[in-house]
Amino acid sequence: MATRIRPSSKRCAVIGGSGFLGRHLVERLVEKGYSVAVFDIAQRYDIPGVTFHQGDLCDKQALLKVLKDVSLVFHCASPSPACDDRTLFWKVNVEGTRSVIQACQEAGVQKLVLTSSASVVFEGADIKNGKEDLPYAKRPIDYYTETKIHQEKIVLEACNKEKDFLTVAIRPHGIFGPRDPQLVPILVDTARKGKMKFIIGDGTNLVDFTYVENVVHGHILAAEHLKADSPLCGKAYHITNDEPIRFWDFMSQVLVGLGYDAPRYHLPYALVYGIAILLWLITSLLRPLVNIKPTFTPMRVALAGTHHYYSCYRAKQDMGYQPVVRLQEAIARTVASYPHLKSGS
Numbered sequence: 001m002a003t004r005i006r007p008s009s010k011r012c013a014v015i016g017g018s019g020f021l022g023r024h025l026v027e028r029l030v031e032k033g034y035s036v037a038v039f040d041i042a043q044r045y046d047i048p049g050v051t052f053h054q055g056d057l058c059d060k061q062a063l064l065k066v067l068k069d070v071s072l073v074f075h076c077a078s079p080s081p082a083c084d085d086r087t088l089f090w091k092v093n094v095e096g097t098r099s100v101i102q103a104c105q106e107a108g109v110q111k112l113v114l115t116s117s118a119s120v121v122f123e124g125a126d127i128k129n130g131k132e133d134l135p136y137a138k139r140p141i142d143y144y145t146e147t148k149i150h151q152e153k154i155v156l157e158a159c160n161k162e163k164d165f166l167t168v169a170i171r172p173h174g175i176f177g178p179r180d181p182q183l184v185p186i187l188v189d190t191a192r193k194g195k196m197k198f199i200i201g202d203g204t205n206l207v208d209f210t211y212v213e214n215v216v217h218g219h220i221l222a223a224e225h226l227k228a229d230s231p232l233c234g235k236a237y238h239i240t241n242d243e244p245i246r247f248w249d250f251m252s253q254v255l256v257g258l259g260y261d262a263p264r265y266h267l268p269y270a271l272v273y274g275i276a277i278l279l280w281l282i283t284s285l286l287r288p289l290v291n292i293k294p295t296f297t298p299m300r301v302a303l304a305g306t307h308h309y310y311s312c313y314r315a316k317q318d319m320g321y322q323p324v325v326r327l328q329e330a331i332a333r334t335v336a337s338y339p340h341l342k343s344g345s
């Protein structure tokens with residue numbers, strides 16, 4: 001009987017490796033001596049030694065070609081939360097993730113590390129020091145969150161020691177850092193439109209913002225600690241900066257760092273949330289005719305006006321996680337990385 005030769009444990013693939021988190025992950029893996037294949041719907045950069053495979057993760061045959069001599073897969077692809085397209089979220093995050101799991105199993109991949117999200121337990125109400133045993137949101141706040149819940153469940157349920165296929169999910173929260181296309185650009189765009197004058201609520205709500213290098217560190221630790229006899233098998237892990245900060249202090253530090261005024265005037269949370277729901281309803285009804293993207297979506301308002309910070313005690317215990325870049329240093333590096341978004345430029 002022919003014995004299957006296992007690929008080296010340092011041969012990995014990053015699905016979604018052209019994205020914000022994915023590219024930082026690829027760069028760190030290369031520094032650590034991994035051989036990396038990127039699978040993504042688009043190729044946006046070139047790194048010597050990294051092979052790129054352009055394709056849709058819903059296409060199992062295309063995935064199989066890339067995964068056949070890989071032992072470890074990171075899955076960090078998703079449509080952007082801003083796209084609000086339920087059909088696309090289900091197709092990519094749920095059906096596509098099933099095809100990733102099947103392709104991994106058929107190709108003999110041993111480990112799958114999923115980038116999930118701490119928002120899988122967020123329903124719009126306060127979460128203070130939330131642990132991984134919080135129940136999944138029963139009424140997810142948007143389609144993105146709804147499908148991230150299903151995605152995490154199917155990946156964790158696929159963990160099977162007998163089949164030599166181990167899975168783990170990383171749940172980051174509020175990732176930021178150089179090249180992030182969401183947080184800082186949306187913030188600056190809102191400030192430039194003159195809409196960043198108001199604080200939603202009393203401004204004391206604490207939130208986790210997690211520097212991208214810490215999220216990368218959590219992913220690699222998880223991959224390296226994921227073994228048949230380890231507690232990581234089939235579990236989810238919060239990865240944060242472990243320094244919750246007032247949402248509005250974080251926003252103000254980024255804005256002031258880039259030369260914009262910090263928001264000053266307070267608006268009641270319930271009022272802004274109500275307006276955001278109304279706008280979402282109107283834009284959904286008008287969508288067949290015009291595609292308007294409101295700045296203040298119910299999700300963003302809920303994130304801006306409630307406490308949502310998470311414990312990463314489990315990651316510290318099971319994989320020795322500690323953030324590698326502290327929050328103030330992370331904010332300074334991020335601000336410095338966006339010279340083109342400075343006020344007046």
Ligand SMILES: NC(=O)C1=CN([C@@H]2O[C@H](COP(=O)(O)OP(=O)(O)OC[C@H]3O[C@@H](n4cnc5c(N)ncnc54)[C@H](OP(=O)(O)O)[C@@H]3O)[C@@H](O)[C@H]2O)C=CC1
Nearest residue numbers: 016018019020021040041056057076077078115117174175
């Ligand atoms: N950013 C954040 O604050 C947080 C993010 N996460 C999770 O982290 C992961 C990475 O997020 P982030 O880096 O911010 O996102 P990005 O959008 O920057 O990266 C995702 C990448 O996946 C690609 N992609 C999308 N659909 C497919 C597909 N069908 N097949 C192959 N590739 C595809 C995207 O291409 P394209 O751009 O062309 O769509 C993009 O290159 C996601 O799973 C997200 O849910 C979790 C918590 C917080």
Ligand SMILES: CC(C)CCC[C@@H](C)[C@H]1CC[C@H]2C3=C(CC[C@]12C)[C@@]1(C)CCC(=O)C[C@@H]1CC3
Nearest residue numbers: 081117119174182183186187190295300303304
């Ligand atoms: C308009 C302003 C009141 C707020 C602008 C900042 C927001 C763009 C960001 C603040 C928190 C961010 C966040 C995410 C996206 C960008 C923010 C809303 C996620 C929804 C991205 C995907 C996730 O999995 C969870 C994130 C939580 C925090």
